[in-house]
Amino acid sequence: MISIREVAKLAGVSPSTVSRVINNTANVDEEKKKRVLKVIEETDFKPNQVARSLFKKSSSIIGLILPNTNNPFFTEIIKYIEDEAYKQNYKILISYSDNNPKKEKENLDMLISMNADGIILLTSNENIKNEIKNISIPVVIIDRSLNDDNDLTQIVCDHYKGAKLATKHLVECGCKNIVNMKGPMEFSSARLRYKGYVDICQEMNLDIKTIDCDYDYESGIKSTKELLEKYPEVDGIVASNDIVAIAAYKVLDNKGIDVPEEIMIIGFDNISFASVFTPEITTIEQPMEKMGRKAVNSIVDFKKNNSTGESHIFDVKLIQRQTTFLKEDI
Amino acid sequence: MISIREVAKLAGVSPSTVSRVINNTANVDEEKKKRVLKVIEETDFKPNQVARSLFKKSSSIIGLILPNTNNPFFTEIIKYIEDEAYKQNYKILISYSDNNPKKEKENLDMLISMNADGIILLTSNENIKNEIKNISIPVVIIDRSLNDDNDLTQIVCDHYKGAKLATKHLVECGCKNIVNMKGPMEFSSARLRYKGYVDICQEMNLDIKTIDCDYDYESGIKSTKELLEKYPEVDGIVASNDIVAIAAYKVLDNKGIDVPEEIMIIGFDNISFASVFTPEITTIEQPMEKMGRKAVNSIVDFKKNNSTGESHIFDVKLIQRQTTFLKEDI
DNA sequence: CTGAAAGCGCTTACAG
DNA sequence: CTGAAAGCGCTTACAG
Numbered sequence: 181m182i183s184i185r186e187v188a189k190l191a192g193v194s195p196s197t198v199s200r201v202i203n204n205t206a207n208v209d210e211e212k213k214k215r216v217l218k219v220i221e222e223t224d225f226k227p228n229q230v231a232r233s234l235f236k237k238s239s240s241i242i243g244l245i246l247p248n249t250n251n252p253f254f255t256e257i258i259k260y261i262e263d264e265a266y267k268q269n270y271k272i273l274i275s276y277s278d279n280n281p282k283k284e285k286e287n288l289d290m291l292i293s294m295n296a297d298g299i300i301l302l303t304s305n306e307n308i309k310n311e312i313k314n315i316s317i318p319v320v321i322i323d324r325s326l327n328d329d330n331d332l333t334q335i336v337c338d339h340y341k342g343a344k345l346a347t348k349h350l351v352e353c354g355c356k357n358i359v360n361m362k363g364p365m366e367f368s369s370a371r372l373r374y375k376g377y378v379d380i381c382q383e384m385n386l387d388i389k390t391i392d393c394d395y396d397y398e399s400g401i402k403s404t405k406e407l408l409e410k411y412p413e414v415d416g417i418v419a420s421n422d423i424v425a426i427a428a429y430k431v432l433d434n435k436g437i438d439v440p441e442e443i444m445i446i447g448f449d450n451i452s453f454a455s456v457f458t459p460e461i462t463t464i465e466q467p468m469e470k471m472g473r474k475a476v477n478s479i480v481d482f483k484k485n486n487s488t489g490e491s492h493i494f495d496v497k498l499i500q501r502q503t504t505f506l507k508e509d510i
Numbered sequence: 511m512i513s514i515r516e517v518a519k520l521a522g523v524s525p526s527t528v529s530r531v532i533n534n535t536a537n538v539d540e541e542k543k544k545r546v547l548k549v550i551e552e553t554d555f556k557p558n559q560v561a562r563s564l565f566k567k568s569s570s571i572i573g574l575i576l577p578n579t580n581n582p583f584f585t586e587i588i589k590y591i592e593d594e595a596y597k598q599n600y601k602i603l604i605s606y607s608d609n610n611p612k613k614e615k616e617n618l619d620m621l622i623s624m625n626a627d628g629i630i631l632l633t634s635n636e637n638i639k640n641e642i643k644n645i646s647i648p649v650v651i652i653d654r655s656l657n658d659d660n661d662l663t664q665i666v667c668d669h670y671k672g673a674k675l676a677t678k679h680l681v682e683c684g685c686k687n688i689v690n691m692k693g694p695m696e697f698s699s700a701r702l703r704y705k706g707y708v709d710i711c712q713e714m715n716l717d718i719k720t721i722d723c724d725y726d727y728e729s730g731i732k733s734t735k736e737l738l739e740k741y742p743e744v745d746g747i748v749a750s751n752d753i754v755a756i757a758a759y760k761v762l763d764n765k766g767i768d769v770p771e772e773i774m775i776i777g778f779d780n781i782s783f784a785s786v787f788t789p790e791i792t793t794i795e796q797p798m799e800k801m802g803r804k805a806v807n808s809i810v811d812f813k814k815n816n817s818t819g820e821s822h823i824f825d826v827k828l829i830q831r832q833t834t835f836l837k838e839d840i
Numbered sequence: 841c842t843g844a845a846a847g848c849g850c851t852t853a854c855a856g
Numbered sequence: 857c858t859g860a861a862a863g864c865g866c867t868t869a870c871a872g
Contacts, residue, residue: 181622181646183849194859199851206852209857229623230569231849234560235864239624241603249589259579262606271620273571273603276592290601292511293559294569316511397786426786433788456727456756458763458788513865524843529867536868539841561865565848845870854861 182223190223191215202227233295242270242479243291243299247279250396252423252451253323253468254302260472261300268480270297281305292317298479304367318482320475320489325368334491335475339369339448342464342496343376346418346446349462349498351384353444354507355416358386361393361403361428363420370395370420373448377418393420400427408435415443422447422454425461429503445503459502467494512553520553521545532557563625572600572809573621573629577609580726582753582781583653583798584632590802591630598810600627611635622647628809634697648812650805650819655698664821665805669699669778672794672826673706676748676776679792679828681714683774684837685746688716691723691733691758693750700725700750703778707748723750730757738765745773746834752777752784755791759833775833789832797824 363370478489693700
């Protein structure tokens with residue numbers, strides 16, 4: 181690799197001048213500028229980002245820490261984050277925490293020691309708050325929020341409203357025995373969705389019926405089987421998310437139970453498979469693209485204005501498809 | 511951020527000694543070692559990776575350049591690559607080329623200027639070969655191969671055999687009019703799969719019937735519609751991959767055509783959604799996990815032995831599910 | 841075993 | 857407008 185020093189020598193100027201040309205950071209005599217540019221062209225010189233990063237204490241890297249890849253929501257949001265980062269001239273470094281606080285801390289430390297310019301974190305680990313407060317670079321919490329006694333930047337959708345919409349939709353479709361497959365209570369998203377379900381049930385005078393479930397397919401399969409044992413009267417399922425809704429469908433279908441005729445299902449997230457699956461899954465849409473882009477921009481803005489971005493709660497939307505229908509319609 | 515210099519001061523030793531303790535790179539007096547470790551503990555000192563990287567010309571970063579996120583195969587292989595990288599103490603930096611040679615080159619340059627230790631590249635751009643040859647860090651080509659007149663490290667599955675297995679399977683299931691939805695001919699994977707299909711057709715004295723298709727869902731929808739116009743007699747489809755197989759199913763299902771009774775479908779890849787979809791998709795399995803891990807290890811090995819890893823062609827396997835069946839069985 | 845020195849490849853005050 | 861110098865935070869010959 182050729183260095184700025186050699187370029188300078190070849191162009192007959194000092195390294196400082198080459199640096200000024202590259203970065204357009206000061207006026208340089210046109211003649212010299214041309215010579216430098218010519219040498220750069222000829223030698224295919226690329227400034228070493230590591231050296232620049234060491235000096236600048238900024239690497240143009242945004243770290244993205246996700247729990248795992250079990251939930252398509254996690255993998256889908258990556259593309260929007262990467263795309264926005266690319267537009268803003270940042271790179272994305274991905275790592276997974278496996279919901280393991282130790283690994284999460286390791287990833288955080290690694291990113292800091294790499295001079296990352298910011299971190300987008302999807303977590304449910306409340307203890308991480310203390311870590312984050314002492315971090316010098318901006319950290320944006322996405323999807324799941326942490327109890328906010330301070331000024332963390334949190335980007336989430338309105339899980340509570342979403343669950344209310346979902347439950348209300350099943351009620352309107354004529355369901356009387358609605359079961360909520362509730363996600364892990366350590367996740368704020370799951371707590372809020374559960375609360376939304378409960379509040380509508382109380383409003384409508386319906387019994388509250390729940391089954392614990394994780395956010396992944398395997399767990400969805402297992403929990404749906406339990407659900408059928410525990411609540412044989414079920415006629416509507418508010419699944420913890422889309423991949424669980426799909427799992428629920430598979431179990432019901434295998435048992436010869438008709439969806440939506442006998443049991444209706446509604447998911448959450450609107451992952452792309454939700455509309456690809458047969459039947460297409462009725463769900464609550466999270467504006468993943470907006471959320472992903474906003475997360476990146478919070479960090480970019482921080483770099484520009486040195487101000488912590490504000491938290492945002494994004495609106496959600498019911499998307500009706502084939503796993504629910506208005507019984508009155510027939 | 512506290513630096514090695516301050517740690518040294520607090521421990522009453524020189525920065526060199528602190529470095530030796532951190533890296534275990536030379537014997538250090540037990541007493542001093544303890545003092546250093548104690549200060550590190552107390553100050554929560556983390557060595558700056560950027561400075562280390564500048565000196566070492568190695569960043570423990572492996573770049574992963576993918577075309578896009580349209581094909582679940584691309585997103586699924588990420589997790590195996592990240593997992594193996596994590597085990598080997600490397601980090602993964604992801605970027606997308608959008609099948610755009612310019613963007614691909616930019617990503618390559620960026621990774622080099624970041625002192626990346628290696629690059630895993632999924633591409634079909636034959637011209638990139640010349641770039642790669644001049645690169646000082648190892649580049650591993652994955653999934654799609656480039657015409658190999660030199661010693662590129664290529665990690666692929668046996669696309670040719672896979673397509674033969676797929677086509678033969680449909681023949682065995684009793685299909686007489688098998689259409690191949692062939693992928694873009696600039697992709698070696700598509701060329702090889704096409705060849706496999708053709709060879710079996712000739713062997714079995716079947717007409718060759720093809721429709722052009724990309725590797726994504728939207729294209730699968732469009733191409734399947736064309737397919738039905740062009741070949742109304744079709745009774746078997748060798749789809750270009752799983753997501754296209756799913757798209758084909760959707761189109762047939764919407765038209766009231768029974769799968770597999772009237773038309774059988776076989777995919778390629780065995781993405782996780784293939785077994786989740788209803789009906790479950792018969793497909794050819796690529797050993798994604800093995801391929802991903804191998805790609806990472808090629809780079810890790812290069813760092814250790816300075817020897818270019820060898821190319822590998824991984825075996826494939828037929829996985830029969832619900833979109834095909836032996837007609838004789840009934 | 842250990843410290844001072846040099847250097848990795850940049851950037852930016854500083855002085856002219 | 858421009859060059860010499862210092863420094864970003866490490867690591868490793870080198871000399872003792």
